[in-house]
Amino acid sequence: MSQYKVFIDTACVNCKANSILGSRVYEYLERNDHHIEKSVKDADVIIINTCGFNAFHQNMSENLIKDYCSAKKPGSKLISIGCLNKIDQEVITSIYPDTILISELNELDEIFASQVPFANLTGAALTDERIDQIYISKNRYYDWTDSICLSIGKFLYLAAHFHPGMQLKIKQVLDEAYKKNKFFVEISQGCLSQCSYCVIKRAKGQLRSRPIDHILQDIKRLYDPGKNLCLVAEDCGCYGLDKKTNLFTLMDRVKQIYPDLGVDLCYLNPLWVEKYFNEYIELFKNHKINSVNLSIQSGSDKIIQAMNRKYSVDTVRSFIDEIRTVSPQTLIWTHIIIGFPTETFLDFLKTLNILSAYDISYKFYYDEKKGTPSARLSPKVPRHIKAIWNVLYRLKEIQIYIVRFFSMLFGRVRS
Ligand code: SF4
Ligand code: SF4
CATH class of the missing domain: 3.40.50.12160 (Methylthiotransferase, N-terminal domain)
Incomplete structure (x- = not known):
């Protein structure tokens, strides 16, 4: 050889x-x-x-x-x-x-x-070591605004040593950004949704869940008590539905063997929360969920509908409020799409409004993919408008972090 x-x-x-x-x-x-x-x-x-x-x-x-x-x-x-x-x-x-x-x-x-x-x-x-090797050109990926946000995150982490709760949240954000302190196990590929902008399905196809026993074997092999288990799927919420099982069963089986293992759910389409609200609250109550990517994509119901995603902003907001009560340590994050066709400034303001419900958000510009249903929607949002919205988005993020920092600071002083 x-x-x-x-x-x-x-x-x-x-x-x-x-x-x-x-x-x-x-x-x-x-x-x-x-x-x-x-x-x-x-x-x-x-x-x-x-x-x-x-x-x-x-x-x-x-x-x-x-x-x-x-x-x-x-x-x-x-x-x-x-x-x-x-x-x-x-x-x-x-x-x-x-x-x-x-x-x-x-x-x-x-x-x-x-x-x-x-x-x-x-x-x-x-x-x-692998992260450094397989992302050899990662510096091309981040723009200067990302670098500023990461630097602010590191500064806040150091500054928050007096407040363990806050420091934990910042550490979770940094772990997420740098993929540290986690081991990753893929549980399925593909999904059951038809989001109007998505080309990932062309690459990943219909849902194919891995058997629970195979997933447990991977966890056993990779387990490290200092790390969280990141369950990876296009949509963890539909895990197992092609195999007469589901995410709840998988989580229970994992917990039986590793009761103290923190779990990241990456990703969870909020449509499952819309369908099984109480069951998901129980899941967060009874399991140690370190983080969840509950990607809302937009703060406007009109745009969520145009994306062919099946949930409402109100449900997602109430769900997040409940998680804050039953599982306050969970980091909740989202992806946001800026400039979806038919999105108005008012829709965009609604998106800015939902950001404060989340711990962190990652934004993408919408761009057209040939053959997707969203490519047929109009009017389109011009590029210069998306750029202006991007600046407003960043300012909103900075405002949220500053408000959070000072409210925790004064909360601490008052106590
Ligand atoms: S859930 Fe994710 S992978 Fe599935 S269609 Fe929607 S965006 Fe694509
Ligand atoms: S972001 Fe989507 S299209 Fe890109 S590598 Fe991941 S699954 Fe594939």
């Missing part, structure tokens, strides 16, 4: 499914005695973990392919893995026609003539 020098990079830093994919490839290469290279110039094989979620991530993927094509040594192979291969592979081959496109990771077995086949790996630990 030949040993290759392999360089890996990824186009999407925030996506846990993508992180797991990168980490599994890393583990596979290590198990087959290949060398992970830090420099693209020395690599025999370059693997790019692509994403096609929106224009930003697609551009990141394209730029990585362009840059590594020009930097690579003659004769080295370039392999593309990840979602863009399924969402729009022509984009990749138009840049470098010789790119090897992988749709399932076991296709790597033939390329590397591997002794340990891909099928023999189950989960993969996402260690700090």
